[in-house]
Amino acid sequence: xxxxxxxxxxxxxxxxxxxxxxxxxxxxxxxxxxxxxxxxxxxxxxxxxxxxxxxxxxxxxxxxxxxxxxxxxxxxxxxxxxxxxxxxxxxxxxxxxxxxxxxxxxxxxxxxxxxxxxxxxxxxxxxxxxxxxxxxxxxxxxxxxxxxxxxxxxxxxxxxxxxxxxxxxxxxxxxxxxxxxxxxxxxxxxxxxxxxxxxxxxxxxxxxxxxxxxxxxxxxxxxxxxxxxxxxxxxxxxxxxxxxxxxxxxxxxxxxxxxxxxxxxxxxxxxxxxxxxxxxxxxxxxxxxxxxxxxxxxxxxxxxxxxxxxxxxxxxxxxxxxxxxxxxxxxxxxxxxxxxxxxxxxxxxxxxxxxxxxxxxxxxxxxxxxxxxxxxxxxxxxxxxxxxxxxxxxxxxxxxxxxxxxxxxxxxxxxxxxxxxxxx
Numbered sequence: 001x002x003x004x005x006x007x008x009x010x011x012x013x014x015x016x017x018x019x020x021x022x023x024x025x026x027x028x029x030x031x032x033x034x035x036x037x038x039x040x041x042x043x044x045x046x047x048x049x050x051x052x053x054x055x056x057x058x059x060x061x062x063x064x065x066x067x068x069x070x071x072x073x074x075x076x077x078x079x080x081x082x083x084x085x086x087x088x089x090x091x092x093x094x095x096x097x098x099x100x101x102x103x104x105x106x107x108x109x110x111x112x113x114x115x116x117x118x119x120x121x122x123x124x125x126x127x128x129x130x131x132x133x134x135x136x137x138x139x140x141x142x143x144x145x146x147x148x149x150x151x152x153x154x155x156x157x158x159x160x161x162x163x164x165x166x167x168x169x170x171x172x173x174x175x176x177x178x179x180x181x182x183x184x185x186x187x188x189x190x191x192x193x194x195x196x197x198x199x200x201x202x203x204x205x206x207x208x209x210x211x212x213x214x215x216x217x218x219x220x221x222x223x224x225x226x227x228x229x230x231x232x233x234x235x236x237x238x239x240x241x242x243x244x245x246x247x248x249x250x251x252x253x254x255x256x257x258x259x260x261x262x263x264x265x266x267x268x269x270x271x272x273x274x275x276x277x278x279x280x281x282x283x284x285x286x287x288x289x290x291x292x293x294x295x296x297x298x299x300x301x302x303x304x305x306x307x308x309x310x311x312x313x314x315x316x317x318x319x320x321x322x323x324x325x326x327x328x329x330x331x332x333x334x335x336x337x338x339x340x341x342x343x344x345x346x347x348x349x350x351x352x353x354x355x356x357x358x359x360x361x362x363x364x365x366x367x368x369x370x371x372x373x374x375x376x377x378x379x380x381x382x383x384x385x386x387x388x389x390x391x392x393x394x395x396x397x398x399x400x401x402x403x404x405x406x407x408x409x410x411x412x413x414x415x416x417x418x419x420x421x422x423x424x
Contacts (some may be wrong), residue, residue, distance in 0.1 A: 005025055008273045010283050011241065011291070016276060017347045017373045019297055025049065025071035026330060026339055027137030027373070042079030045072045047088035047103060051080050053236045055100040055110070057340050058091050061206050063333040063367070064101050069414040071334060076414055081201040087215055091198035091207045092191045093118070096252030104197075104215070104260055109222040111194055113231060117252045118192060120186075131182050138176055140195070141187045146170040147196060147211045161200050161208025228257065229264030233271055233294070239341040241291040249343045262292050272298060288344075329400065331407045332387075334367040339375070349375040353394050369399055387412065388418040 011019070049071045050056060057063040065080045072079075072314035074136035083089045087104055094100050094110040097118045102110065124137060146162060163172070164183065171178050187209065190196040198207035199215045222230055231251055236242050265271035274291040275283040283289055332338055339345050341355065348370075349357065356378065359367055369377040369391060377393035390406060391399040401422050412420040 008275050010275045010277045012277050012281075013347055016241055016291070019293065020347060021373045023236075023238055023240035023297060024341070025052065025238075026332075026338065026370075027328070028294065041065070041082070042072070042075040043082035043086055043088060045084075046075055046079050046083040048072070050083075050089045050101055051103040051106070053238045053337060054231075055094050055102045058097070058101040058336040059099040060333075060335055063335050064091075064416065066333040066411065067336050068101065070330070070336075070410070073410070074133060076416055078416070081205075084198075084207050085200045087199060087217060090216070093188060097188075097192075105218055105220045106197075107197060108194055108212070108216070108219045109227050110231070112194065112223060113227040114252050115192065117254075121170060122189065122192075125185060128243075129181050129185060130179070131185065135176070135178070135182075136186065136189065138174075139171055139178065139182070140190065142174045142176065143167060143169055143186065143190055144195060144211070147209060148214075149332055161202060161210040163202050163204055163206070163208050167209060169402065171358070225264045228253075228261035229268055229270065232258070232261035232265040232292070233268075235341075236265075236271055236292055237294040237297070239337065240297065241276075241293040242342065243287065243291060243344060245287070246342045246344065250341060266292065269295065271295070274298070328372065329403045329407050330370040331404065331411055332368045332370055335365045336368065338370065339368065348373060350394075356394060369393065369404070371400075371403075382423055387417050388423040390423040 018027070030286070046068050049068050053071070056064055056067050065077055068080055069075050069077070080112065084091075089101055090104045090107055091099060091109050092111075093102050094102050095114040095118070096108055112325060123133075126133070149160075164187065167187070168178070168183055187196075189211075190209070194212055196209050197212045197215060200208050200261040202208040231253075232247055235247060239246070244255060244258050244262055247253070247261060248255045251258065251261075253261070262271060266273060271292045272295040274293050276289040276291055278284050338348060342348075345351075345354075353375070355361060356366075357368065357375065366378040367380060369379050370374045375394075376397040377391060377399055378389050379389055379399075382388045382390050389411075391401070391404070393399040404422075408420050408422065412418075
């Protein structure tokens, strides 16, 4: 039952997939408020994607950029760098101890809502590394002093900040005896506690470390239940219908905390409860069938199936015969939220193929070939002078090169490549 006493809306699995695809910005109709191609600088459209997604997996820098670009047609890698340089987006650890790309104004309140979970194990980790609290304090002190230098290490006019190697050089110059295994933990500690973020893009092509309080100009202020409700509402708005366990895993919160977040969002009207239907058309009982979704995404008009690379056409487009809003072929990044955004990914991926996406279940998600919202294989760029992409469809599946050609051209344009071809 809904809070008002009515019966919760029910969804078939194909409807669940369509709602997820348009919420993810991978099908037309879901992002009516997203800036279109001709609406302004590419950096602002990249930032709009990051803001809409709340957080995009960012541990693999190359994949993170394409995860943003695939949702902002007409942009390039340069636009991503400019969004970082302008302070619109940052790279940091907002939750569950994992690097993400987020809108700059969101990183602080997200960490405040989730830090109690990830920081609890920091002392044990330092003990394992052989790092004393005194050593950490000294490393933090020297780091902050270096990051507080007014002009940074670059040439005049270049973005400020320090890369990882330059920061470590400051530790050595200060006479600190540190171990190589400490560096990641110290940088994580600085970022996880809101002291620093990765902001402007340096010569290496990756974001540099800067002081958060100096770099983030207008942080959003949220706390307590309001922050939990915002986490739940914005997460679901960018992922489509989700389960409580999805929210708990994605944020790193406990299941009890996730349920509080969902209740707060539901009571405020920013989420609505939904039930999943089985093949016979009956609502699935228990937690497996309980979903929450953005009310604005429910009950909308049928959506069209624009080809990969086209901008969303709005909620009035007509449904195609094959797959509705989810129709079309796409080449998605490794670690894309299309899969990473959920614990139950069965609407998007046959569980029998999971180990083909995460070989050995080692946590390293491969880049995916997606047809009509479903993963049908993996792909990768091959080394060499010429840009060639190898396709690896699942057994029994087929990768239609002709249908994938627009997706490949879209990817090549984003990466400023003269052209790309599929490998033989």
